[in-house]
Amino acid sequence: MVKMQSSLFVATILFLVIFSPENTSAQTREAIAVKAPNPELASDVINRKVDALLEKMTLEEKVGQMVQYPPGNGVVGPQTQRQDFDAMITRGEIGALNVADRKRANAYQRSAIEKSRLHIPLIFGLDVIHGYHTIYPIPLGLAASFDPDLVAAASRLAAQEASADGIRMVNSPMVDIALDARWGRVAEGAGESTYLGSIMARAYVHGYQGRSLSDPSSVAACVKHFAAYGAAISGRDYNATDMSDITLRQVYLPPYHAAIAAGAAAVMSSFNSLNSVPETADPYTLTQILRKEWGFAGFVRSDYNAVAELMEHGIALDSASAARKAALAGLDMDMASSIYHNQLARLVRSGAVPETAIDEAVRRILRVKFALGLFDHPYVSEDTPAYQATAEKRSLARKAAEESFVLLRNEARDGRPLLPIPANVKTIALIGPLADANSQMLGTWNAKGNPDDVVSLRSALDQRMRQIGGKLLFAEGTQIVTDRDQGFDDAKQAAHNADLVIMALGEDALTMTGEAASRADLGLPGNQERLLEEIVATGKPVVLIVFSGRPLVLNWAAEHVGSILEAWFPGIEAGSALTEVLFGDAAPSGKLPVSFPRAVGQEPLYLSQFSTGRPAKDADLSRPPSGMNGKFVSRYIDVPNAPLYPFGYGLSYTTFDYSPVTLNTREVHLAQLMTEPGVGVAQPAIRASATVTNSGKVSGAETVQLYIQIRGASMVQPVRVLEGFQRVTLRPGESKRVEFPLSFDELSIINAHSQQVVEPSEYTVYVGDDSDAKQNTSFKVIN
Numbered sequence: 173m174v175k176m177q178s179s180l181f182v183a184t185i186l187f188l189v190i191f192s193p194e195n196t197s198a199q200t201r202e203a204i205a206v207k208a209p210n211p212e213l214a215s216d217v218i219n220r221k222v223d224a225l226l227e228k229m230t231l232e233e234k235v236g237q238m239v240q241y242p243p244g245n246g247v248v249g250p251q252t253q254r255q256d257f258d259a260m261i262t263r264g265e266i267g268a269l270n271v272a273d274r275k276r277a278n279a280y281q282r283s284a285i286e287k288s289r290l291h292i293p294l295i296f297g298l299d300v301i302h303g304y305h306t307i308y309p310i311p312l313g314l315a316a317s318f319d320p321d322l323v324a325a326a327s328r329l330a331a332q333e334a335s336a337d338g339i340r341m342v343n344s345p346m347v348d349i350a351l352d353a354r355w356g357r358v359a360e361g362a363g364e365s366t367y368l369g370s371i372m373a374r375a376y377v378h379g380y381q382g383r384s385l386s387d388p389s390s391v392a393a394c395v396k397h398f399a400a401y402g403a404a405i406s407g408r409d410y411n412a413t414d415m416s417d418i419t420l421r422q423v424y425l426p427p428y429h430a431a432i433a434a435g436a437a438a439v440m441s442s443f444n445s446l447n448s449v450p451e452t453a454d455p456y457t458l459t460q461i462l463r464k465e466w467g468f469a470g471f472v473r474s475d476y477n478a479v480a481e482l483m484e485h486g487i488a489l490d491s492a493s494a495a496r497k498a499a500l501a502g503l504d505m506d507m508a509s510s511i512y513h514n515q516l517a518r519l520v521r522s523g524a525v526p527e528t529a530i531d532e533a534v535r536r537i538l539r540v541k542f543a544l545g546l547f548d549h550p551y552v553s554e555d556t557p558a559y560q561a562t563a564e565k566r567s568l569a570r571k572a573a574e575e576s577f578v579l580l581r582n583e584a585r586d587g588r589p590l591l592p593i594p595a596n597v598k599t600i601a602l603i604g605p606l607a608d609a610n611s612q613m614l615g616t617w618n619a620k621g622n623p624d625d626v627v628s629l630r631s632a633l634d635q636r637m638r639q640i641g642g643k644l645l646f647a648e649g650t651q652i653v654t655d656r657d658q659g660f661d662d663a664k665q666a667a668h669n670a671d672l673v674i675m676a677l678g679e680d681a682l683t684m685t686g687e688a689a690s691r692a693d694l695g696l697p698g699n700q701e702r703l704l705e706e707i708v709a710t711g712k713p714v715v716l717i718v719f720s721g722r723p724l725v726l727n728w729a730a731e732h733v734g735s736i737l738e739a740w741f742p743g744i745e746a747g748s749a750l751t752e753v754l755f756g757d758a759a760p761s762g763k764l765p766v767s768f769p770r771a772v773g774q775e776p777l778y779l780s781q782f783s784t785g786r787p788a789k790d791a792d793l794s795r796p797p798s799g800m801n802g803k804f805v806s807r808y809i810d811v812p813n814a815p816l817y818p819f820g821y822g823l824s825y826t827t828f829d830y831s832p833v834t835l836n837t838r839e840v841h842l843a844q845l846m847t848e849p850g851v852g853v854a855q856p857a858i859r860a861s862a863t864v865t866n867s868g869k870v871s872g873a874e875t876v877q878l879y880i881q882i883r884g885a886s887m888v889q890p891v892r893v894l895e896g897f898q899r900v901t902l903r904p905g906e907s908k909r910v911e912f913p914l915s916f917d918e919l920s921i922i923n924a925h926s927q928q929v930v931e932p933s934e935y936t937v938y939v940g941d942d943s944d945a946k947q948n949t950s951f952k953v954i955n
C-alpha cells in the first residue's frame with residue numbers, strides 16, 4: 173500500500189499489536205489525536221478571527237458563504253437562471269464564484285468588500301487542471317513523465333498565472349484512480365496506479381499552494397472528486413460505484429489522502445453514489461473519513477449542480493431534503509444548484525438542520541479565506557501586461573511534453589530503428605487530422621489556453637525540414653470522425669513522394685475525452701485506421717503519433733506500423749516537443765500510467781488485479797483452450813489476459829540493463845517496521861536496490877520501477893503493485909545504483925477491519941523497466 177500517513181501525523185502515531193484468529197499477528201498504527209494536516213488552516217490566530225466574524229453574521233450571511241455560482245465561466249451543467257450576482261453579493265448571499273477575468277473579479281470583489289455589510293471577500297475558483305495560460309500535457313500525459321518535480325513546477329506556474337486573474341482556488345488535482353479506459357475522465361488524472369497517483373497528488377498540491385497559502389501567487393487546491401468517482405460502473409461517466417471498504421481504502425482513497433496530507437485546502441465531492449450513497453451527501457466519506465480520520469480542516473464543496481442531483485439519485489424528494497441531507501453529511505459549499513441559497517436558512521429555522529452545522533461549515537470556508545490572505549489582499553492588479561508565452565514558460569511546457577511521450581514501438585527497418593529520424597530522410601509526408609490542429613493540442617479543460625499560442629506539429633516539422641534543407645509534404649487525409657475517404661488519395665500521393673511518413677491520428681480532445689466522454693469503442697475514431705492501413709500499404713516507413721486522452725486499442729498498428737509514439741494531448745509546445753523527440757534531440761522517456769488493452773472487453777484492465785485461485789499462468793493464452801487444456805483457469809477464450817502494452821511500459825532510443833535486485837536483509841521483524849522514517853526514525857529496515865546501466869549509444873532517462881507481491885497475508889492481494897519508482901538520466905555507459913526504502917507504507921495492506929496493517933507475510937520484490945519486470949527477490953516479515 174502507498175503512503176497513507178503524512179509526516180505531520182507522525183507525532184500522533186500509536187503502535188498496536190492486533191491478534192486475529194486467521195493471522196497470528198499484525199502491526200497497525202492509528203492516529204490517537206488527529207491533527208490538522210495543514211497547520212495554516214488550524215492556526216489559533218485564524219480560528220480567533222473566524223469566531224469573531226461568525227459572531228457578527230446573520231443566518232442568511234452564514235448561508236451566503238456556503239453558496240457558489242458560475243456566472244458565465246465553467247458552465248458544465250444546467251445554466252443557473254440567476255443574473256443578479258451583484259445584488260446577491262451586496263446582500264452577503266454568495267461566498268464564491270467561478271470567474272476567470274481580473275476586471276470582472278475585481279468588480280465582484282468590490283461589491284463584496286465595499287457594499288456588503290461584513291465586507292467578507294469572495295473566493296474565485298476555476299478548472300485549472302494542466303495549466304492556466306501556459307498549457308501543459310493533459311494530466312494523464314504529465315503522469316507518464318513519472319516526474320513529480322516537473323508536475324510541481326508546472327502547477328506552481330499555473331498558480332502564478334491564475335492568481336494574477338484573481339483565481340485563488342483551482343478545481344484540481346483530479347486524483348480519481350481510473351481503471352477503466354472507457355471512462356473519458358481518465359485523461360484528467362494520473363491513471364491506474366494508487367502509488368503513482370498519490371505521488372502526483374502531493375506534487376500538484378505543493379505546486380499550487382507553494383510555501384504558504386498566504387502568498388498572493390498561491391491558490392488553494394480543491395482535490396477532487398471525493399470519492400471513488402473513477403470507479404464508475406461500466407466506465408460510464410456519472411454512473412454509480414460500488415466496492416468493499418477494503419478496496420476503497422487500499423486502492424481509491426490514498427491519492428486523496430496524499431493530497432490532504434500535503435495540505436490541500438479544499439475538496440470537491442463527486443457526482444457518483446458510492447455503495448448506494450451519493451457522495452454529495454455521504455457522511456461516511458465527508459465526515460468520518462475526511463474530518464475524523466484525516467483531520468481535514470478546509471472545506472468541501474459539491475460538484476457542479478450535484479446538490480440538486482440528489483433528487484435524480486432518488487434519495488431526496490425535494491430540494492429542501494436535498495439541502496438537509498448534504499449539509500448534515502458535511503458538504504460545506506453548494507456549487508451552482510442554488511439549493512443551499514434557497515433552502516438552508518429555512519431549514520435551520522424549522523429545526524431540520526442545527527445552526528451548529530452551518531456554523532461549522534462557515535468556519536471551514538472562512539478559515540481558507542483567511543489563510544489565503546483574502547481579507548488583506550482582496551483585489552488583483554489590473555495593470556499587469558497581457559499573457560505572453562515567454563521562452564521560460566515555453567521551455568517548461570516543452571520539457572513536460574517531451575517527458576510525457578511514450579514510445580510504444582520502434583522496429584528496425586534496413587538494419588536500424590525508424591526513430592530517431594535519420595539524416596538521409598529528405599522528404600517527410602505528414603498526414604492526419606491532428607497534425608495541424610492547434611485547439612486539439614490544448615486537451616480537455618484548458619482554462620485560458622489559446623490555440624494561437626500552440627506550436628502545431630506541422631509548423632514545427634516544416635521549420636525543421638527547411639533548416640536541414642529537406643521538405644515537408646502535408647495532407648490531412650481525413651477528419652477525426654468521418655467515414656468519408658476523399659482525402660485518402662492526396663495522402664497516399666504525399667506518402668509516395670516521401671522518404672518517411674508521419675501520421676498524426678487519434679481522438680478529438682474536446683468531445684471524446686474528459687467529462688461526459690465515455691466511449692464503448694476504444695479504436696482510432698472514424699476511418700482513421702483505414703487511412704493508416706492504406707498508407708502502410710504504400711510500403712513507405714510509417715511513424716504513428718497517437719493523440720489520445722486514454723489508452724486506445726492499437727492492435728493493428730502494433731503489428732504493422734514501424735514506430736508508434738503515444739503523445740496524449742501535449743499542450744502549447746506540442747509540435748516543438750514532438751519534433752525534438754522525433755529527431756532525437758531528446759530521447760523519449762515517458763512510461764505508461766495506464767494499461768493499453770487489446771480489446772474493449774478486457775476493461776477494466778489494470779495491473780494490480782487480485783490473485784485468483786485459478787491463475788492462467790501456465791496456460792498458452794495466445795490461442796483458445798483446446799479441450800481441457802488451459803480451459804478452467806481465469807482467462808478469456810478469445811483474447812489473451814495481458815494488455816497490449818503494460819503499465820509502466822515505454823521504450824527509449826537507448827537501452828538500459830538491470831543488475832539483479834538485492835535486499836539488505838531477508839527477514840524483518842514486525843516491530844522493526846515501526847521504527848522507520850514514515851514513523852519517525854532514521855533508516856528503513858528493508859531496502860531493495862539494483863544497478864541500472866545505459867547500455868546504448870545515446871543519453872536517456874529511465875524510470876526504474878519497483879513492484880511488490882504480498883503472499884500469506886490475511887486478505888487476497890494484487891498479483892503485483894507499484895510501490896516505488898525513480899527517474900534517472902544516464903549517459904551512454906553510465907550506471908547508477910537505485911535504492912528503494914520499503915517501510916510501513918509500502919508494505920501495509922488493509923485488513924478485514926479496515927485497518928492499515930503490516931502482517932507476517934512473504935514479499936516478492938520486482939525491479940525493472942516496466943510492470944513485466946522479471947528480476948526479483950523476496951523477504952519475509954515475521955513476528
Ligand code: BGC
Binds near residue numbers: 246247248249687
Ligand atoms: C466537473 C468538475 C469541475 C466542475 C466545475 C463538473 O462538471 O465534474 O470536475 O470542476 O464541473 O467546472
